[in-house]
Amino acid sequence: MVAVPALDIEGIDAVVRSVGPQPVGASVPDAVSAGATDHYPVSLELIGPVPGLRIGMAVRVTLKE
Numbered sequence: 001m002v003a004v005p006a007l008d009i010e011g012i013d014a015v016v017r018s019v020g021p022q023p024v025g026a027s028v029p030d031a032v033s034a035g036a037t038d039h040y041p042v043s044l045e046l047i048g049p050v051p052g053l054r055i056g057m058a059v060r061v062t063l064k065e
Contacts, residue, residue, distance in 0.1 A: 001014070001064070003061075004050065004053060012050055013047040016063070024041060
């Protein structure tokens, strides 16, 4: 599930399309403040349009099995 805090939207369905094979250094403020030292780049395909979503906007992703 994907949430877009800037648009106050939650519960957007998405499919993971790819996960990077190696971690990269933490570059997002939330990761740095949480003490994360690296992360894996992930590409998602959103299911359906998200009104107001623009390139560069931050999202939060919750992964489910």
